[in-house]
Amino acid sequence: MMRRSLLLSLLAFTALAAAPAALPAQDRPLLPGEIRALVERAIANQHRGDAALMEFERTERTQVRKSANDATPSEDKAYRVIPAGTGNARIPIEDHGRATDAEAYRKQLRDLEQALVHVLDPNSAKQKQDDAKFQKRTHERADLVDATRDAFRYTWLDRETRDGRTFVKLSAEPNPGYNAPSRTASLFSYVRATVWIDEASAQVVRVEAEIIRDISFGGGVIGKLYRGGRFVLEHAEVAPGIWLPTRYQYDFSGRKFLFGFETHELTLVSNYRRIGPPKEALAAIRRELNGSSAARSDP
Numbered sequence: 001m002m003r004r005s006l007l008l009s010l011l012a013f014t015a016l017a018a019a020p021a022a023l024p025a026q027d028r029p030l031l032p033g034e035i036r037a038l039v040e041r042a043i044a045n046q047h048r049g050d051a052a053l054m055e056f057e058r059t060e061r062t063q064v065r066k067s068a069n070d071a072t073p074s075e076d077k078a079y080r081v082i083p084a085g086t087g088n089a090r091i092p093i094e095d096h097g098r099a100t101d102a103e104a105y106r107k108q109l110r111d112l113e114q115a116l117v118h119v120l121d122p123n124s125a126k127q128k129q130d131d132a133k134f135q136k137r138t139h140e141r142a143d144l145v146d147a148t149r150d151a152f153r154y155t156w157l158d159r160e161t162r163d164g165r166t167f168v169k170l171s172a173e174p175n176p177g178y179n180a181p182s183r184t185a186s187l188f189s190y191v192r193a194t195v196w197i198d199e200a201s202a203q204v205v206r207v208e209a210e211i212i213r214d215i216s217f218g219g220g221v222i223g224k225l226y227r228g229g230r231f232v233l234e235h236a237e238v239a240p241g242i243w244l245p246t247r248y249q250y251d252f253s254g255r256k257f258l259f260g261f262e263t264h265e266l267t268l269v270s271n272y273r274r275i276g277p278p279k280e281a282l283a284a285i286r287r288e289l290n291g292s293s294a295a296r297s298d299p
Helices: 013-018 032-053 102-119 125-151 183-190 278-289
Strands: 056-065 075-083 088-095 152-162 165-174 191-198 203-211 215-217 223-225 230-239 242-256 259-274
Touching: 032 125, 032 152, 032 203, 032 242, 056 088, 056 242, 075 278, 088 102, 102 125, 102 278, 125 152, 125 183, 152 191, 165 183, 183 191, 203 242, 230 259
Parallel strands: none
Antiparallel strands: 056 075, 056 259, 075 088, 152 165, 165 191, 191 203, 203 230, 215 223, 223 242, 230 242, 242 259
16 A cells, blocks of 8 residues: 655755765655555556456465464355356365265256346346445445545555565554544544555555454443454465455454454465456356366365
């Protein structure tokens, strides 16, 4: 979420002789206005990534542990995730290292085929309702992404280089003057984060967020998330100019009604492949069912 700008204006020859040399652009911190511009570009890119995600299938492997010290996850599942117009089909492909039964897998593909046929039916009243709900969720998501512009105060931390790419590292602290437009957006005031942004592309590479005070639900009666909970998100370039999530990690503790709980969940996303909007996806799934393409993704 940040930016760079032009070199400082050259000083007159006599001033240069008396003053220290300006830092090279790659070494100097970004100015506040440049940070703001970089954040704006990163938000615009996030919107493009969210739209692209609805045309890319992928493999998601999720591991859940009841305690951070558990050596073996209580849940370890892999899914083939395929966009289906108004949501995603999540087809199980592995459970604790055991592959899904081939016939059960084909049945899931046939169900997806019918779901895509339904999505493409312009006369279906249910499809119109599903699409309206999907558009509502999409707009709410977009509003939350936009809210990060003003919900946080971004300040310079560092610049890092990895694998030949330069990342700007920023601190994101809750903005005390932010007026949240929704309950969900108000949760930003409970979080601080560190953000890494690819400087050349203005793509968010990594976010590390921490809950800095307890979050209550239903006045604390329904439950709480305790301070200290952490969330990590990573993105990578999966196609030219397309950056999509590759890692989600949640480590939270809290209380649900009278019962304490911990959540330690790691999801790794891989095998991105463009499958297209519903019409193209339907054609691809039918080719697969007819045996003319690979049957499943490798988790």
